[in-house]
Structures are given as C-alpha cells and as structure tokens.
Amino acid sequence: MQNYLEFNFKIKPLQPWNEILMAELIEIGFDSFTEEYDGILAYIQKELFKETELKSLDLLNNPEIEISYTSAEMPNINWNEEWEKNFSPINIEDKVSIRAEFHEPQNLPTEIIIQPKMSFGTGHHATTYLMIQQMLDMDFNGKKVLDMGCGTSVLAIFAKMRGAADTLAIDIDEWSVENSGENAARNNVDFKVELGTADNLGKESFDIILANINRNILISDIPVYIKNLNENGELLLSGLCFFDVDDILEVCYAENLKLKKKIQREEWVSLLLEK
Numbered sequence: 001m002q003n004y005l006e007f008n009f010k011i012k013p014l015q016p017w018n019e020i021l022m023a024e025l026i027e028i029g030f031d032s033f034t035e036e037y038d039g040i041l042a043y044i045q046k047e048l049f050k051e052t053e054l055k056s057l058d059l060l061n062n063p064e065i066e067i068s069y070t071s072a073e074m075p076n077i078n079w080n081e082e083w084e085k086n087f088s089p090i091n092i093e094d095k096v097s098i099r100a101e102f103h104e105p106q107n108l109p110t111e112i113i114i115q116p117k118m119s120f121g122t123g124h125h126a127t128t129y130l131m132i133q134q135m136l137d138m139d140f141n142g143k144k145v146l147d148m149g150c151g152t153s154v155l156a157i158f159a160k161m162r163g164a165a166d167t168l169a170i171d172i173d174e175w176s177v178e179n180s181g182e183n184a185a186r187n188n189v190d191f192k193v194e195l196g197t198a199d200n201l202g203k204e205s206f207d208i209i210l211a212n213i214n215r216n217i218l219i220s221d222i223p224v225y226i227k228n229l230n231e232n233g234e235l236l237l238s239g240l241c242f243f244d245v246d247d248i249l250e251v252c253y254a255e256n257l258k259l260k261k262k263i264q265r266e267e268w269v270s271l272l273l274e275k
C-alpha cells in the first residue's frame, strides 16, 4: 500500500484544459484522476511528489486560465481494490474488449485482459481507444512492431493478437515494464519489454511504430522513430490534442511522411502516417 496525496484542482474555463492538465500531471507522476464539474481530483504517490515540478507546469503559468488547488494526504488505500471497484470493461467498435480477469467475458472477437496497477493503458483514456481503433484497420501480419511508451502494453498485446511478428515494447517507467510482462502472460502473447526511451533503439528497424506519449516527447523523438522505420512503414501516434496536430505534422512532413488517417475523440487525436 502506498501513501498518496490528493489534489483538488479548480479550472476555469474547464474544457479543454482539464484534459490538458491531466496530461501534464501524468508527466510529473500523477497516476489517477476523477473528473469533477468544475475541475479534477488528481492523485500522486507522496514520495514521487515534487512541488517545484507542479509549480513549473505550463498550464499553471498560463494567464488565460484560472487554476487553483488544495492538497491533502490520503488515508492508506488498497489501490488494487479501488481500481477493481471502478474499472468496467471497454468496448471498441464491438470488436475489441479491454477488461480485467475478474470481469465476465464480453463475447467480442478480441478480448484483452489488463491489470494496470499503476500503468497507463486500460482503454478508458481516449488516446488508447483511438490507437486501438486505428489498429483495427491496419495489417500487422508478420510485421515487426515497436510499442514506444507501452504503459500496460495493451497496444503491443493487440499487435501480437493481430499477427505481429517480433514486437518490442519500451517505457521510461519501471512499473510499466514490470506490468507489461504480467499483462503479456495474461494474454498468452510474448514480446520483448525494455526500460528506456527512443535512445534504446540503435539501428533496429520496424515495420510499424506505435507511440501514444505526449506532444513534447513526440516532437523530439519522431525523427528518431523515423530513422528506425522501414520504407513504407507506418507510424501511429496519439497523446496529442487537436491543437497540437499542426506542430506534430510539421515534424512529420519535414521527414517526408505522408498522413494516411486522422481520427479524433473528445479533444484527443490519433495520426496514422506512412514513410
């Protein structure tokens, strides 16, 4: 059991800034959220919290948005039990279900079993949903796939289920690496998982690269992904909001990628590009 801090953020105007604040908070270690009518409740392990990191977030220093917050220490909570109470199965286009072991089978063509613990990637977030939606129309058969920023490795698992050959999942977060191995076993698939970033890639090349991370990491790492993408290979991105699309496409077009498909859910966007 971990000691947690609860932050109560009031945000004006609420949208789209609530989602953007959540994305920024995830970057500094916050891992669970509850949306409120006038803001969000956000949770972080006490030992991971650094006040200077919170105070330096772009959004908290943006004069066009009013954000105030209070914080309090939480009583010790068994987060796995809490999660089990609140996690319902996700249905993506009646084709894919993402659910936990303790849920009844959903009788959809593909069922992915995930126990995220502290990692991101249950399908509840729009960006994971968008990635899976795009992947439904892609051909993974025999392809070599990279899942960069794998979280629970839900995307690597789905790629393997769709026939991917060698697959590599990478995350900067140790929890995610450990959790990915457990989730792979739960779904009877096998792939390599590494702790790290785009710096791990070296000269290894892939037919498909999946990266659901965030605007800033994507902008800095897309050129590296592209070096490691085979000719005619596909790059599938999310973790960006609709207002980030132009900046991301600028980097992609500078590398001669072609945009194949753009889809949006709430304010989040996924881009499918081809080399």
Ligand SMILES: C[S@@+](CC[C@H](N)C(=O)[O-])C[C@H]1O[C@@H](n2cnc3c(N)ncnc32)[C@H](O)[C@@H]1O
Binding pocket: 119, 120, 121, 122, 123, 127, 128, 131, 148, 149, 150, 151, 152, 153, 154, 155, 170, 171, 172, 173, 176, 196, 197, 198, 212, 213, 214, 217, 239
């Ligand atoms: C939005 S989650 C996506 C998880 C999962 N792939 C999904 O689609 O649901 C982003 C993940 O990227 C990881 N991450 C953040 N920065 C990274 C970096 N520079 N390189 C690799 N992974 C990173 C985070 O730890 C987190 O697990």
